[in-house]
Amino acid sequence: MVNKYKNVLVWFRRDLRVRDNRALLQALKEGDRVFCCFVFDTNIIKYLSDPRDRRIHYIWGSVAELKSRICSHGGELYVTHGKAEQEILNLSLKLDIDALFFAEDYEPYAIKRDDMVTQSLTKLGKKVFRLKDQVIMAKDEVMSPKGTPYSVYTPYKNAWLKKVASKVIPDTGKEKIDWKNLAFDGKSAMPTLPDLGFAEFLNGKPAVQPGESSAQSDLLHFSTKIDQYEETRNYPFLDNTSRLSVHLRFGTVSIRDLFRLATSKSTLGHKAWLNELIWRDFYFSILFHFPYVTDRSFKIIYDQLEFTNNQTYFDAWCTGKTGYPIVDAGMRQLNETGYMHNRLRMVTASFLVKDLQVDWRWGEQYFADKLTDFDLSANNGGWQWAASTGCDAQPYFRIFNPSLQSKRFDGEGTFIKKYVTELSKVPMKFIHSPWLMDLQNQKQYSCLIGTDYPYPVVDHSEMRDSSLLMYKQAREKEVINRGTRKR
Template sequence: MPAPAPADSAALVWFRRDLRFDDHAALHHALRNHSRVFCAFVFDRAILDPLPRVDRRVEFILRALGELDGALREHGGALIVRHGFAEDEIPRLAAELGVTALYANRDYEPAAIARDAAVRRRTATADFLDFKDQVVFERDEVLTQGGTPFSVFTPYKNAWLRKLEAAHLASWPVEPLAARFTVPPCECRLPTLAELGFETTDLATLPLPVGMRGAQQLFRDFVERIDDYADRRDFPALKGPSYLSAHLRFGTISVRQLAGYAHAQGGRGAETWLSELIWREFYQMILWHRPQVVDHAFKPEYDVIGWDDAPALFDAWCEGRTGYPLVDAAMRQLNRTGYMHNRLRMVAASFLTKDLGIDWRHGERYFAEKLLDFDLAANNGGWQWAASTGCDAQPYFRIFNPVTQSEKFDPAGKFIRRYVPELEQVPDRFIHAPWRMTAAQQQECGALIGRDYPAPIVDHAAARTRTLERYGRLSQAS
């Protein structure tokens, strides 16, 4: 039975990174504490206005909202959707609806924290209540024995696992309380992409189901192969990952469901995947404690690194024409699909920072524009890891060799050929470094280096030496 609620007490639930109907902390608490519950989402112009007009993420959100609105309507409610600045729209809507409380799930990004603070100040007639939902542990919940934030992952992971109890993975049910959803007095319809100022993308043609049902479909598929995750996850030509990253980013699936399953399942595959979920929370924790990492190195001394100003090389990296097949395949996958395999994110980031000597912030911004699953904390943490400027970062003297990475993780060149079709006829023994073919061999397989496929834009061995000198000077100075 639903919990008792004050007579004629109304609340507004503000959806953000939690576009699902069930196991939703803010929604659960609003329904328990109020007899009438309205639900809203704001296409926030502070986020949307700077985006390119073709952006898969906007369409992903819009389609997820359509499913969420349908679920709410089945239970007597509807989703109010606004397009404007959230710090204006939410206080205005709370006043129009006459609610006594505003409910939301917490966001840990600096801009979101500032936005929520502004909403809290401007929502004069309603209390603003927020809840932990997008992580299992947040903020100060996992600290060192000295009470300070961790800066190395493995001790954090061990402390995370020691702290974990069944209650941390319990869901926040909505269904039993759903009778309290209320149809708003205002018009409720989803805008079109055109009304938001965006163009239709190719999202519908990509092999990524969207919305809550899409997330559950992907999860069921992954459950069937999770035991092989540890062995397959680093090979981009194999079906190894869960492909749930975008759904985690937009909250169309609950992290408690995922972490709970992995923890209960056990075994090498599930434990490895749970470790990846913990990495996500590690970076969220770092961002909350050290928001300066958005623009600066986690290790302040690395802010003085003398990066190269090389726009032509950066453009070649962005467009997937570096002459290193695995790097180019990775970048073309990103540009074509909005997704990049996790191993390849490390390879591509290492190549930009260690081979081309270009500031990690340029690469981070490019990924932020292109990735469907873009998450500030994870993207920043991953780039600073690759650039050796972050917490628990790869030591600067460990530099990925793009050829040996290719040989190890795409040995037959299957992934490379998928995204770099001009190398389709190149024999396996040359697919990782096609410039090593003789002119006759290049002619025979229709891949003339410099004409059909670019020559390497940088010599890896020479670039490695320059990188060691660049970071070595910094180490000596400190």
């Protein structure tokens, strides 16, 4: 077969692997000389204020592995640092490319950037190919019979499953990659972390090791546990979920490999896990079709919520010092490891919004700063779900009781004691509500409430009533506003 283009460039972004990489495979088929690049985009990384940001370490490690894989096949990965649109234009001119290949992205910033790159290269007569890679179903592939995007999960899921059944999900991971067209134009150095403005070392060990090889071994490890996923996934102390979210975020693993694992058997575990992958696609679709959700409530009516936004409460939540052990354990897990178990993401998010009456956007931003797996679509979807402002969200009158959630999902307090070490001697009877201990108990269990561990910042049942009122008032206000708008 004659290749269509002489020089082509593959731009790696959130697809940091060679296995089943759509843009790379297509470029190798269509280009005589295939160059590869990755840009540390200053438009994004300038907002990362922590010099030990875990994501940068993860990306850096993954890019280093990708570079060595590409080099081992006779090519080179050009790694640059600057504004992505400018860097890609410069490289395209320098390497005299005819076509650019990359995996498409669905976040508002990325779409704008990719449009800019596409326009500037097209003007120069170069072809640009944007390929679907990071999701199973993208953009308009799953739409309601009326041709509108779904805003409720179950019908979306049913339509998604129907669509998947009628499609072949290509298993390009099995294809033997023909590397002979990889181009080499001299060695290119990898910038160091300090070159990028970050510290060389993390504080402590990363929760997830970077790179494609680590992603493959984590996937293999989870494949031995997936049968039990349904029964065990809600218990943070078991750590029995896949822990693949960071790999998915940066594409060190292929979503199609995950889909194949999820559909390889029909145990309850496999089905439940497939559901989660569909939630992921669903939130991508919501963000793509309703980009206003990044600043506003999906259900506009809840833009009327009057949060009190008490800074002291917010600080207590961020630092894991609310006096509610399960909330504090979740927040400390996040602060210490860059990860939080899904059950605790729901509990801590609900607590911030409905017990502390802090705007969900504050919590969303905090998670965005701290989570290594931060993904705009899933994070925004999760926060709006917990705040009852989102599509198909938790109803506003359902308010998690933190002590009951704690008893149900961490009955013996194993997880709590791992992160809230002040409570390590407190027995099961008090572990979910330590403020119920009398002074004698507190002394006996080496935990003075108010000194070693805080009193609860708020009273859950009082805040529950107050939040129900806050939501009721928002709904009433919207009805009044609607009336005024009509007149």
